[in-house]
Amino acid sequence: MSVTTKDLARICNVSRTSVVRALNNQKGISDSTRKMILDKAEELGYRTDMLAKGLAQGKTMYIGVVVFDVRNRYFAQMLSAIENEAKSEGYFVNITLHEKNKDQEKELIQRLLDYRVDGLILSPVSKDEEFAEYLRTLQVPYIIIGNKVASDIPYVGIDEMKAAMEATRKIAEKNYEKIVFVCPPLCDIEKENIYTHIQRGKGFQKAMQLYPHIDAEIIASWNYKNEALQILKSSKERTAFFCSGDEYALDLMKCFRGEGLRSPKDYGIMGFDNIDTLLYIEPKLSTTDNAVEEVGKQAVRLLFKSLNGQEIPLKNMVDYSAVEGETI
Amino acid sequence: MSVTTKDLARICNVSRTSVVRALNNQKGISDSTRKMILDKAEELGYRTDMLAKGLAQGKTMYIGVVVFDVRNRYFAQMLSAIENEAKSEGYFVNITLHEKNKDQEKELIQRLLDYRVDGLILSPVSKDEEFAEYLRTLQVPYIIIGNKVASDIPYVGIDEMKAAMEATRKIAEKNYEKIVFVCPPLCDIEKENIYTHIQRGKGFQKAMQLYPHIDAEIIASWNYKNEALQILKSSKERTAFFCSGDEYALDLMKCFRGEGLRSPKDYGIMGFDNIDTLLYIEPKLSTTDNAVEEVGKQAVRLLFKSLNGQEIPLKNMVDYSAVEGETI
DNA sequence: TTGAAAGCGCTAACAG
DNA sequence: CTGTTAGCGCTTTCAA
Numbered sequence: 001m002s003v004t005t006k007d008l009a010r011i012c013n014v015s016r017t018s019v020v021r022a023l024n025n026q027k028g029i030s031d032s033t034r035k036m037i038l039d040k041a042e043e044l045g046y047r048t049d050m051l052a053k054g055l056a057q058g059k060t061m062y063i064g065v066v067v068f069d070v071r072n073r074y075f076a077q078m079l080s081a082i083e084n085e086a087k088s089e090g091y092f093v094n095i096t097l098h099e100k101n102k103d104q105e106k107e108l109i110q111r112l113l114d115y116r117v118d119g120l121i122l123s124p125v126s127k128d129e130e131f132a133e134y135l136r137t138l139q140v141p142y143i144i145i146g147n148k149v150a151s152d153i154p155y156v157g158i159d160e161m162k163a164a165m166e167a168t169r170k171i172a173e174k175n176y177e178k179i180v181f182v183c184p185p186l187c188d189i190e191k192e193n194i195y196t197h198i199q200r201g202k203g204f205q206k207a208m209q210l211y212p213h214i215d216a217e218i219i220a221s222w223n224y225k226n227e228a229l230q231i232l233k234s235s236k237e238r239t240a241f242f243c244s245g246d247e248y249a250l251d252l253m254k255c256f257r258g259e260g261l262r263s264p265k266d267y268g269i270m271g272f273d274n275i276d277t278l279l280y281i282e283p284k285l286s287t288t289d290n291a292v293e294e295v296g297k298q299a300v301r302l303l304f305k306s307l308n309g310q311e312i313p314l315k316n317m318v319d320y321s322a323v324e325g326e327t328i
Numbered sequence: 329m330s331v332t333t334k335d336l337a338r339i340c341n342v343s344r345t346s347v348v349r350a351l352n353n354q355k356g357i358s359d360s361t362r363k364m365i366l367d368k369a370e371e372l373g374y375r376t377d378m379l380a381k382g383l384a385q386g387k388t389m390y391i392g393v394v395v396f397d398v399r400n401r402y403f404a405q406m407l408s409a410i411e412n413e414a415k416s417e418g419y420f421v422n423i424t425l426h427e428k429n430k431d432q433e434k435e436l437i438q439r440l441l442d443y444r445v446d447g448l449i450l451s452p453v454s455k456d457e458e459f460a461e462y463l464r465t466l467q468v469p470y471i472i473i474g475n476k477v478a479s480d481i482p483y484v485g486i487d488e489m490k491a492a493m494e495a496t497r498k499i500a501e502k503n504y505e506k507i508v509f510v511c512p513p514l515c516d517i518e519k520e521n522i523y524t525h526i527q528r529g530k531g532f533q534k535a536m537q538l539y540p541h542i543d544a545e546i547i548a549s550w551n552y553k554n555e556a557l558q559i560l561k562s563s564k565e566r567t568a569f570f571c572s573g574d575e576y577a578l579d580l581m582k583c584f585r586g587e588g589l590r591s592p593k594d595y596g597i598m599g600f601d602n603i604d605t606l607l608y609i610e611p612k613l614s615t616t617d618n619a620v621e622e623v624g625k626q627a628v629r630l631l632f633k634s635l636n637g638q639e640i641p642l643k644n645m646v647d648y649s650a651v652e653g654e655t656i
Numbered sequence: 657t658t659g660a661a662a663g664c665g666c667t668a669a670c671a672g
Numbered sequence: 673c674t675g676t677t678a679g680c681g682c683t684t685t686c687a688a
Contacts, residue, residue, distance in 0.1 A: 055379045
């Protein structure tokens, strides 16, 4: 087995307290004994047992992250950002995943707490009041990213609605006669937390009010490819699709291409998120960058503040940015 | 604070030992007291402190995973697989990330050990003998995925060489006059563990020996786009590119498209890995599926065997499969 | 069937 | 400056 403070104490002929003082750089110990102990520790490859330390101190320097589905680019990019930011403060990150399952979600949070994480970063798929209530009972600080749960629960993200409004206006100003908001998650509104998509939808509708002469339509179905195709083929108007996620846009583009239709010639299309798959896509998709890495970074920073006992704002907005493409 | 076994004992008027026996489903306790304790535990929302349990038992039911760069699709897909498989055995997974940094890599392993994980799954960027030696000293079972470190260190992956050979032959049989193996990581051979890419390269070369009349070339540079373009433009032969990763293939396709060149008309191209970005790409890229999810799953299974004291094979091969596309 | 006591490796309050 | 002691919450051996 590995060497403990007890071993070090015995070997160095000092008390365990002295060993601790040396290891943790505390005062109340002479430089010579400190050096002696540290040298010996180094020599024997001493390593702090974080379990024991955590148990004794009541904190673990561990933060837990719960997200659904890393296969989603969105999360993959964010996780790196979170990990890096936390590391810079000496914290360790425990990333856990589930597949949009509410029970699993809660279970993961529980298990992280069982392991006594000091704080949590969550991107929940749950949103019901019961879940909000559950969160409120948690004994550790936490912060929500992406899918807001309730307004009294700390949250960091971008202003989805405003971003969607601006995107919509960009499309509208290109003289399309019809704009279709494509948002399949909307049909899961009862089942999941799709806050971001709802906000984007609101932004779309709000913006469209400024353009009464433009036809507005919404597709809220996982059969969106067929529905969109239907619309595009049957209408004589210049049509653009505003998709609530880049993946939907890419899917549509592929589908339309199969019918010989090209953007921007035959239709306009815009995504949302700016996932990095777009790098390989031609024509370059117009979209909105959701600043996912910055969101992750901010989440960690806010959590640290919280851990240090500081009050943090409930609503934290990060800047998004429009990405010019060739499809509008 | 939360309720402990001590609290339960006091409240139920029994000893802590009895509480433990009830909670852990051990025998040596009457059904009635057991029920009484469990009911009370439930009522008070008792939760085992895994830190204390881990400390006392010397095992944590935790497995650590170290990978570089989740932004890579390869890992994102694999992590889900690992998490799911581990969960099914009651283990908890701690995923940690770094950015191809050897020091960070070792540091992460150390920290996971400090938190006393029971086992490790690693996809290392290091490969030197020193690292291998370091791994051999670890006191917990571990398994390597993807980048093999040494032949005495347990490893799970696909037969990269054989897969690359078969892919090469597929290309060769389409009557190309020149085949270029595009493998930028090869120029990092001194810096990183690029075992998989090396194996793919060997497979390519071995296969090409069977086709002496076909021109074979290798690009081992991060300037591969320009070099490939150069080759394609300057040679009159029917040329195909065999890329050691789908991303390189997508990059080339985009670059060539910019020059008005299309696959398969103007050149052939094949990728490797079958990343899911391919879903959105047209024409459909021919590639090899590296069975990444199965690899992750197997890694967990093998680790469990190891945790249970069983011997595991050092070399564990998972089946890959060719993916027919339109670009060859 | 039940309980007392020691211990996992560390920290922290208090004394010398 | 140094050491003694108790304790974090759980497990485990041994005795009743």
